[in-house]
Amino acid sequence: MKLITAIVKPFTLDDVRSALEQLGVLGMTVSEVQGYGRQKGHTEVYRGAEYSVDFVAKLRVEVVTDDSNVEKVLDAITTAAHTGKIGDGKIWVTPVETVIRVRTGERGSDAL
Amino acid sequence: MLNAGDTAWVLISAALVMLMTPGLAFFYGGMVRAKSVLNMLMMNFIALAVVGVLWTLYGFTMAFGNDIGGGLLGGFDFAGLSNISGDLAGFATAATDTAPEVAWPGADALPLFAFVMFQLMFAIITPALISGAIADRAKFWGWTLFVAVWVTVVYFPVAHWVFSFDGFIGADSVGGWIANRLKALDFAGGTAVHINAGAAGLALAIVLGKRKGWPKGTGRPHNVPFVLLGTALLWFGWYGFNAGSSLAANDLAAVAFTNTTVATAAAILGWLIVEQIKVGKPTTLGAASGAVAGLVAITPAAGFVSPLGAIAIGLVAGALCVLAIGLKFRFGFDDSLDVVGVHLVGGLVGTLLIGFFGTTSVNSLGVDGLFYGGGLGQLGKQALAAAAVLGYSFVLTFVIGWVIKKLGGFRVSAEDEVSGIDEAQHAESAYDFTGSGGGLGQPNSLPVKSSTGTVATKLEESKA
Numbered sequence: 001m002k003l004i005t006a007i008v009k010p011f012t013l014d015d016v017r018s019a020l021e022q023l024g025v026l027g028m029t030v031s032e033v034q035g036y037g038r039q040k041g042h043t044e045v046y047r048g049a050e051y052s053v054d055f056v057a058k059l060r061v062e063v064v065t066d067d068s069n070v071e072k073v074l075d076a077i078t079t080a081a082h083t084g085k086i087g088d089g090k091i092w093v094t095p096v097e098t099v100i101r102v103r104t105g106e107r108g109s110d111a112l
Numbered sequence: 113m114l115n116a117g118d119t120a121w122v123l124i125s126a127a128l129v130m131l132m133t134p135g136l137a138f139f140y141g142g143m144v145r146a147k148s149v150l151n152m153l154m155m156n157f158i159a160l161a162v163v164g165v166l167w168t169l170y171g172f173t174m175a176f177g178n179d180i181g182g183g184l185l186g187g188f189d190f191a192g193l194s195n196i197s198g199d200l201a202g203f204a205t206a207a208t209d210t211a212p213e214v215a216w217p218g219a220d221a222l223p224l225f226a227f228v229m230f231q232l233m234f235a236i237i238t239p240a241l242i243s244g245a246i247a248d249r250a251k252f253w254g255w256t257l258f259v260a261v262w263v264t265v266v267y268f269p270v271a272h273w274v275f276s277f278d279g280f281i282g283a284d285s286v287g288g289w290i291a292n293r294l295k296a297l298d299f300a301g302g303t304a305v306h307i308n309a310g311a312a313g314l315a316l317a318i319v320l321g322k323r324k325g326w327p328k329g330t331g332r333p334h335n336v337p338f339v340l341l342g343t344a345l346l347w348f349g350w351y352g353f354n355a356g357s358s359l360a361a362n363d364l365a366a367v368a369f370t371n372t373t374v375a376t377a378a379a380i381l382g383w384l385i386v387e388q389i390k391v392g393k394p395t396t397l398g399a400a401s402g403a404v405a406g407l408v409a410i411t412p413a414a415g416f417v418s419p420l421g422a423i424a425i426g427l428v429a430g431a432l433c434v435l436a437i438g439l440k441f442r443f444g445f446d447d448s449l450d451v452v453g454v455h456l457v458g459g460l461v462g463t464l465l466i467g468f469f470g471t472t473s474v475n476s477l478g479v480d481g482l483f484y485g486g487g488l489g490q491l492g493k494q495a496l497a498a499a500a501v502l503g504y505s506f507v508l509t510f511v512i513g514w515v516i517k518k519l520g521g522f523r524v525s526a527e528d529e530v531s532g533i534d535e536a537q538h539a540e541s542a543y544d545f546t547g548s549g550g551g552l553g554q555p556n557s558l559p560v561k562s563s564t565g566t567v568a569t570k571l572e573e574s575k576a
Contacts, residue, residue: 051332
């Protein structure tokens with residue numbers, strides 16, 4: 001199993017979610033995060049005084065999936081979150097030892 | 113005889129001006145950081161409490177009692193609001209048929225108590241205005257003591273100079289020197305309120321010193337919508353301030369209402385245009401600040417200029433104040449929320465421009481300024497009144513602030529300033545940022561019986 005972590009622009013969330021639903025992905029975790037990559041922060045001005053906001057608001061979408069589905073999920077997120085402009089985000093994949101469903105105690109793929 | 117319409121209007125105006133102080137609290141509160149918003153609100157709110165009591169004990173009589181010499185201070189005949197009965201004498205000239213009507217009510221039009229309450233609200237908001245200059249760093253009780261001393265030695269005397277007219281409270285009463293000897297015009301408080309508070313803000317910002325991290329690290333406004341909400345409340349209340357200052361439901365009140373509206377509108381445009389040129393964006397905070405700058409500037413002039421004059425005053429005020437707020441960076445004083453840039457500069461603009469835009473076509477008790485065939489004389493009087501109030505307020509405020517600071521009562525510790533003055537001074541926080549309701553506010557903060565049997569909280573323990 002793999003954990004797929006995607007940092008995306010907040011407004012793309014609906015598209016990302018529906019793309020993953022169509023693939024049969026049954027759950028995900030979404031959190032609001034801040035950071036920067038190539039796209040830097042921005043400057044705000046209050047009564048003439050400039051304040052630099054260094055971190056950009058993004059969403060982190062996390063999905064755990066079977067190895068066989070990884071490529072499809074990656075394609076789906078990449079397509080849905082793509083605008084072609086700087087700041088579209090990153091996706092990375094990490095191996096997952098196991099998954100447990102708390103309610104039933106099921107392990108591995110059965111718990112997804 | 114008592115005029116029901118005038119009485120109703122002045123009572124309502126008093127209530128409108130009362131609303132300005134909480135409005136100001138939100139105007140200022142939105143501009144500070146989330147960790148000090150409650151302290152900012154409290155610095156304003158406490159003025160209602162302190163000045164409300166002092167006004168009754170000795171404030172009103174120091175401002176409007178019979179002059180004790182030189183037009184400098186009222187005597188103590190009305191201490192404790194005793195001997196206050198019957199109606200405001202008003203001006204005999206009001207009984208003439210000059211058109212449009214003169215500035216003041218006819219004889220015996222208002223109960224004296226209505227006037228006492230109307231003027232109280234001015235005495236409350238003036239020290240509250242100063243608080244913006246020392247946001248985030250003043251001990252609450254030190255500030256409260258400052259308010260009490262400041263209104264006593266600065267505001268009450270200055271209100272006497274500017275607002276107390278001869279023969280106004282009673283037929284033989286003698287008033288203050290600016291109103292009666294110098295005869296500078298100040299319709300609703302450009303000198304007594306705004307220049308006064310602005311000069312005091314400058315002095316206090318210098319005495320208390322900069323906040324840690326100023327100018328770069330003192331954070332951006334935490335709630336700009338609060339600022340606009342506060343501005344709206346101020347604008348609404350300002351109709352009581354300006355139109356109410358005609359002390360009658362008459363032509364002049366309607367003129368002052370009109371001037372208040374159009375000057376504010378023009379000032380918003382003036383501020384935003386200059387901001388667009390300087391910064392490249394029209395900001396919400398700029399629109400709110402421009403509105404207040406316009407309201408400040410039209411205050412002394414509201415009953416003495418035409419609507420076109422009011423637009424000119426508003427435009428000048430908006431454009432000048434947006435430039436003036438940069439002064440603190442050049443001279444290095446942390447006037448946190450621009451009391452100097454908006455109230456001192458705005459007050460000066462309005463007070464001086466009466467010398468240009470004043471016209472007797474609006475008010476027979478006014479004067480013609482330079483643009484209406486008058487000479488330089490009135491401009492000189494306006495400048496002298498402004499300078500007198502500015503100098504008096506700056507020097508006295510500096511001394512009061514310095515003494516309280518030396519006694520250790522004014523500036524919070526650097527640690528409390530950084531961790532947040534709300535928690536340090538008030539044991540409260542404005543917002544619960546924990547979505548799950550955790551952190552502060554869990555069971556150990558419920559009121560409990562302490563060992564001595566009194567109700568206390570375990571906040572101190574929870575911090576340990």
